[in-house]
Amino acid sequence: MANAPPNPRRTILLVDDEPEVLHLVTRILSAEGTVMIEARTGAEALAVARQTRLDLVILDIKLPDMSGTEVLRRLRRIDPGVPVIMVTSYGSVETVRTSMELGAFDYLTKPFDNREVRRVAREALASRAGGSVPSRA
Numbered sequence: 001m002a003n004a005p006p007n008p009r010r011t012i013l014l015v016d017d018e019p020e021v022l023h024l025v026t027r028i029l030s031a032e033g034t035v036m037i038e039a040r041t042g043a044e045a046l047a048v049a050r051q052t053r054l055d056l057v058i059l060d061i062k063l064p065d066m067s068g069t070e071v072l073r074r075l076r077r078i079d080p081g082v083p084v085i086m087v088t089s090y091g092s093v094e095t096v097r098t099s100m101e102l103g104a105f106d107y108l109t110k111p112f113d114n115r116e117v118r119r120v121a122r123e124a125l126a127s128r129a130g131g132s133v134p135s136r137a
Contacts, residue, residue: 015068022038031125056084
């Protein structure tokens with residue numbers, strides 16, 4: 001039986017306007033052998049998604065230019081199969097419900113538990129079997 005080829009490095013887009021959050025999550029997940037791309041606005045995140053095959057998006061619900069749920073709606077048009085983990089510091093049941101209805105994989109609340117971030121990210125990455133190719137729309 002032939003050995004399976006090694007897993008290519010996974011690409012994670014992290015979208016948050018707080019530099020401390022970007023740094024923390026990048027530190028937690030870069031140890032997992034992933035390529036981390038950071039975006040501070042919804043528009044920046046969508047531009048990255050149009051140009052890059054992403055394996056996971058970690059998306060803050062509150063961004064300076066548009067809501068995280070709006071970014072999620074638009075991401076679904078670009079790459080319907082990419083798992084998206086929503087992040088909130090507010091824990092609003094309605095916002096979480098809306099995100100899940102729009103196809104979010106899961107959600108995390110701030111402040112983060114490092115093990116929970118790793119666990120949810122691993123599960124989301126495992127769900128990205130084969131994946132879809134981003135549309136340039």
